[in-house]
Amino acid sequence: MPAAALRPRTRLLALALASAAAAFTAGLPARAATDDALLQAARQAQPAVEASLKELVSIESGSANVAGLRRLADLVEARLKALGARTERRPVSAGPGADIVIGRLAGSGRLRVLLLAHLDTVYPEGILATQPWKEEPGRLYGPGIADDKGGIAVILHALQILKDAGWRDHAQLTVLFNPDEEIGSIGSGEAIAALADEHEVVLSFEPTAAKAIAKNEGLLLGAAGTATATLEVTGRASHAGAAPDLGRNALIELSHQLLQTREVARSVPGAQLNWTTSKAGEVRNQIPERASAGGDVRTTQAGAAARLEAALREKVAASRLVPDTQVSVNVREGRPPFQAGERGRALARHAQAIYAELEQRPLVLVPITGGATDAGYAGRSGKAVVVESFGLAGFGYHARDEFIERDSIVPRLYLATRLLQDLGAGKVAY
DSSP states (O other): OOGGGOOHHHHHHHHHHHHHHHHHHHTOOOOOOOOHHHHHHHHHHHHHHHHHHHHHHTSOOBTTOHHHHHHHHHHHHHHHHHTTOEEEEEEOSSSSOOEEEEEEEEOSSSOEEEEEEEOOBSOOTTGGGTSOOEEOSSEEEOTTIIIIIHHHHHHHHHHHHHHHTTOOOOSEEEEEEESOGGGTOTTTHHHHHHHHTTOSEEEEOOOEEOHHHHSSOEEEOEEOEEEEEEEEEEOBOEETTTOGGGSBOHHHHHHHHHHHHTTGGGGSTTEEEEEEEEEEOSSTTEEOSEEEEEEEEEESSTTHHHHHHHHHHHHHHHOOSSTTOEEEEEEEEOSOOEEOHHHHHHHHHHHHHHHHTTTTOOOEEEOOBSSOOTHHHHTSSSOSEEEBOOSOEEEOTTSTTOEEEGGGHHHHHHHHHHHHHHHHTTOOOO
16 A cells, blocks of 8 residues: 555554654664574565465454364464463453464463464355465565564564573463464453463564564553444334325434534543434335444543543533434443553663664664554553564555565564563563
8 A cells, every 4th residue: 555545544653653763773783793593583484474375364364253163273272282381262252263373382481471463364164265365575464464464473472582502491381372363362462361360571573564664563551442332213104105294303413413423432531433324214115214324433542432431421411403313422441552561661662772783773662553453451450561563564454455565474484582681581671
């Protein structure tokens, strides 16, 4: 997608990355010695990573494609077992019904770290017929290749590199692959939150924005939480031609309430609301008895959804346009907001120093995005240090021609392996 066609949120992300890049360049850390053995191992792994990406993409795994998700779960579970992990398949608590895959590697150190990525994509079954795997000199294309099969590949191959190096400097290294991230992790969010609380550090492997879009690769330090607002109006049906005055038009009242509540979120710190869907009536010649609207809510503070709901109810109660109509409003919370906090920022700065070992390669720290991430569940209690976007650099998520940049594979493998080694050795101050 050309930069000129970016959606507003993506343009804001690109601007944030550019700003962060400038700040990073101004305070670039002194270059430490590159771990040549680790870098060489990452370079040697690139062909295998690309082969894994092709295998992962070739299994269609939309959130509702249970058969495809189970095939993908079988594949990653086998790969985890080959790494020496003890694996578990855990059913989701809600949703289509695919499994969470958990792998546990016991070591000889003290570190307890959790690695997250998701199996599902947004694409419908049959997508490979029109958007097949494609290779170009600088890019690899395929549905879900960046979001989040690239993250899966980085985890599996980083662990292979560490296994080959004999690294066991951890007490517990856990991998969690969930099948429902793209539908809000409705059946896996609580499992992620509970498992995260058993670890000191959580690294989440969503993609970073492609350099073709954002100039530099990055890590994410904050993401909005999600909620759904629902506005429902009950009126009275009547014949639209012969007796319209006997009715109470729910559509008119809904329109009034949408207009008067459209700016309510501006008065609620940490909340954003956009009404996005509506429905009213069944037939043309009847005054509609019922009407409803749905809204997309984003939150950046704990408790913001509840405060927004209270503000909406107060506004709705203050004014009715159509007499004898009943109006209700509800805000249902989804994924929590994510904030890395100072401990997460310290870990991310250490990651910047690792990237600087690669010929001063910039790694920008993005303060926040309006998108949502499972890092919100992982960081909900505040017990673990959580940082997001250790996956591959790519773009076109949820769209046509999703891709990853091939030259991000080696740096991201190097970052993941080097950071895990430093965490295990106690070299990361957070």
